[in-house]
Amino acid sequence: MFNKASIHFYYFLILFLSVSCSYDTKDQTRLTPDFQIDISLNDIKKNIKYSDFIDQYDFVKLETSENSLIGSIDEIRCSKQYIFILDMFISKGVFQFDRKGRFIRRVGKVGEGPGEYTSPISFTIHEKKSKIFILDNRQKILCFNFDGGYIEQIRSKGFLTEKIELLDDNRWAFIGGGTEDHVVMADSQLNKIKSYLPFLNRATSALIPNAIFKLGEDILVRRDYLDTVYAVTKTEIRPHIIFNFKDKSLPFEMIAKNQENPSITALSNDYCIVRFYYELKDYIYLGFIHKSNAYIVNYNKLNRSGILFSFNDIKDDITFLDNKFNSYIVGVDLITSRFIYKVETQDFIQGVESAQKQHAEGEAFIKARGLAKQLKTDDNPVLMFAKYANF
Amino acid sequence: MKNIITIFFTIILLLIGIFSILQSEQYKSEYRKKDKELILYRENASSSLSYISYLDSLKLVSEGFFLDKNTKVKSINGNTLELSKILEEKKMILYYSSLHFCDCFQSDFLLLKNFLDSTNCNKILVLTEFNHERELKLFRKENASFCEIYQIEQIKIPMIKTQIPFLFLMDKSLRVSYVFSLSRGNSPNLLTYLKSIQQLLNVKPS
Numbered sequence: 167m168f169n170k171a172s173i174h175f176y177y178f179l180i181l182f183l184s185v186s187c188s189y190d191t192k193d194q195t196r197l198t199p200d201f202q203i204d205i206s207l208n209d210i211k212k213n214i215k216y217s218d219f220i221d222q223y224d225f226v227k228l229e230t231s232e233n234s235l236i237g238s239i240d241e242i243r244c245s246k247q248y249i250f251i252l253d254m255f256i257s258k259g260v261f262q263f264d265r266k267g268r269f270i271r272r273v274g275k276v277g278e279g280p281g282e283y284t285s286p287i288s289f290t291i292h293e294k295k296s297k298i299f300i301l302d303n304r305q306k307i308l309c310f311n312f313d314g315g316y317i318e319q320i321r322s323k324g325f326l327t328e329k330i331e332l333l334d335d336n337r338w339a340f341i342g343g344g345t346e347d348h349v350v351m352a353d354s355q356l357n358k359i360k361s362y363l364p365f366l367n368r369a370t371s372a373l374i375p376n377a378i379f380k381l382g383e384d385i386l387v388r389r390d391y392l393d394t395v396y397a398v399t400k401t402e403i404r405p406h407i408i409f410n411f412k413d414k415s416l417p418f419e420m421i422a423k424n425q426e427n428p429s430i431t432a433l434s435n436d437y438c439i440v441r442f443y444y445e446l447k448d449y450i451y452l453g454f455i456h457k458s459n460a461y462i463v464n465y466n467k468l469n470r471s472g473i474l475f476s477f478n479d480i481k482d483d484i485t486f487l488d489n490k491f492n493s494y495i496v497g498v499d500l501i502t503s504r505f506i507y508k509v510e511t512q513d514f515i516q517g518v519e520s521a522q523k524q525h526a527e528g529e530a531f532i533k534a535r536g537l538a539k540q541l542k543t544d545d546n547p548v549l550m551f552a553k554y555a556n557f
Numbered sequence: 558m559k560n561i562i563t564i565f566f567t568i569i570l571l572l573i574g575i576f577s578i579l580q581s582e583q584y585k586s587e588y589r590k591k592d593k594e595l596i597l598y599r600e601n602a603s604s605s606l607s608y609i610s611y612l613d614s615l616k617l618v619s620e621g622f623f624l625d626k627n628t629k630v631k632s633i634n635g636n637t638l639e640l641s642k643i644l645e646e647k648k649m650i651l652y653y654s655s656l657h658f659c660d661c662f663q664s665d666f667l668l669l670k671n672f673l674d675s676t677n678c679n680k681i682l683v684l685t686e687f688n689h690e691r692e693l694k695l696f697r698k699e700n701a702s703f704c705e706i707y708q709i710e711q712i713k714i715p716m717i718k719t720q721i722p723f724l725f726l727m728d729k730s731l732r733v734s735y736v737f738s739l740s741r742g743n744s745p746n747l748l749t750y751l752k753s754i755q756q757l758l759n760v761k762p763s
Contacts, residue, residue, distance in 0.1 A: 232698070235691070235694065235695055235698065236691075237658060237691075237692065237695050238658075255658050255659055256658040256692075256695055257695065510689055510691075511689075511691070512689045512690055512691070513689075543689075543690045543691075544689075544690035544691045544693070544694045545691065546691070547691075
């Protein structure tokens with residue numbers, strides 16, 4: 167009935183159709199992710215305490231002085247010896263502390279001369295090269311060594327960027343700032359090599375906490391509001407995690423059609439809106455909003471199990487903060503595999519005082535009280551390096 | 558005759574029925590239109606908010622209004638004071654909160670500081686609303702020209718929702734007037750505003 171040529175024709179036709187159906191460059195969520203985390207608001211756990219998922223923790227009190235005063239922690243990176251903190255708008259700069267929180271220096275300074283920046287909006291470090299790279303004004307990268315010495319500056323060619331990350335093979339990965347695509351890969355001299363994921367709007371690009379970071383061999387990137395985290399490897403981009411909120415998942419079109427930044431409050435009435443995401447080798451931390459309430463998912467990648475709870479319901483039995491001032495994650499320490507929580511000193515001191523009045527006791531309280539005694543209400547925040555338990 | 562009356566009423570009833578159906582369809586279509594408008598409004602909520610704020614600001618500038626007589630503020634030393642007590646004479650007020658830390662207002666702040674130099678620093682008072690004391694410390698570090706700084710909790714001024722620092726005049730009666738929002742690229746307007754304030758406050762250039 168069929169001759170050999172026609173069989174081959176139909177074989178290739180079927181193969182072509184199946185490949186084209188399973189892969190769409192504009193909607194890459196169709197590929198199977200490394201993790202799909204199913205989240206249902208019916209599974210919210212009550213009476214959760216920090217100690218239910220934090221196994222060990224250390225406080226690092228960031229030294230406070232005229233030069234080391236930080237407004238906000240917008241990005242944080244840790245090397246074996248140092249903690250680097252970017253404050254984008256308030257104190258404007260990268261602050262270098264040692265691992266015990268002693269202030270070392272401010273890397274570079276505000277200005278328009280060599281080694282100076284006007285608008286530092288992102289940074290990264292390279293441990294092996296002992297270098298710090300600060301993105302200034304969306305198009306210029308200033309390079310310093312770990313001793314604070316200025317080395318050089320490189321300008322991007324033909325694209326603007328909001329966030330940066332450097333791969334081991336000297337290639338750069340960027341989160342785009344209004345150019346054609348969201349993720350831009352470039353060579354060491356910032357010549358664009360390739361780009362991925364269509365640019366949607368500024369809301370999904372700028373000012374996203376932890377928008378791009380290196381984990382193992384991969385660079386992980388995400389867009390605010392949306393439920394997919396992508397992994398950029400040397401050769402491809404693939405979905406790494408999908409947070410599946412089922413009928414509460416925000417349709418991609420809701421973001422794509424908005425020319426202006428969509429209102430989170432309005433969107434969160436109907437959908438779960440992803441805002442915070444951090445990842446370690448074994449754990450994932452997700453913060454999302456629904457109906458103006460914040461929820462957290464702590465996920466164990468080894469057991470493929472998670473805990474979902476309301477941000478305002480958690481009992482803080484480690485830093486003793488009042489519920490409305492909960493501490494929250496601002497970054498990860500890949501050296502020790504710990505999540506880094508920011509604890510505001512003013513709230514911490516008040517929380518410990520309040521716990522003392524309620525006759526709190528135990529090892530955690532003694533540790534917190536000891537630290538609170540050393541703090542003043544207008545000191546820099548305290549960092550809590552938390553190792554998660556095997557929940 | 559009976560048949561004619563029955564047919565007549567049947568036709569009338571049918572006409573009323575058709576009319577009601579048509580009217581209900583019209584209502585439905587109007588409702589759908591309103592619903593679409595509502596969705597559009599929600600989608601453009603952020604831009605609408607700025608428009609509402611603009612209208613609010615116009616109303617405030619033209620009419621002025623009073624703050625609660627018992628409004629309290631906290632000094633840098635932590636003392637709680639009545640706002641009316643620290644306004645023996647009419648002053649210009651800068652309202653600034655933790656939402657306002659941004660490069661956008663740098664040129665406006667420079668103009669303000671120049672204004673302070675010409676007023677010997679006694680005609681402007683800063684009301685701040687910060688979440689943490691560290692933020693106040695940072696504000697003072699960056700803006701040493703402002704000597705009178707107080708903290709206030711939940712000041713009831715509609716301009717707050719614009720998330721932009723603003724200036725206004727206030728006297729002992731806590732009447733808010735001459736509201737002006739700082740913003741990027743608004744420096745020429747700020748200059749005009751400050752000149753008129755200079756006259757209103759009887760400030761002689763030094």
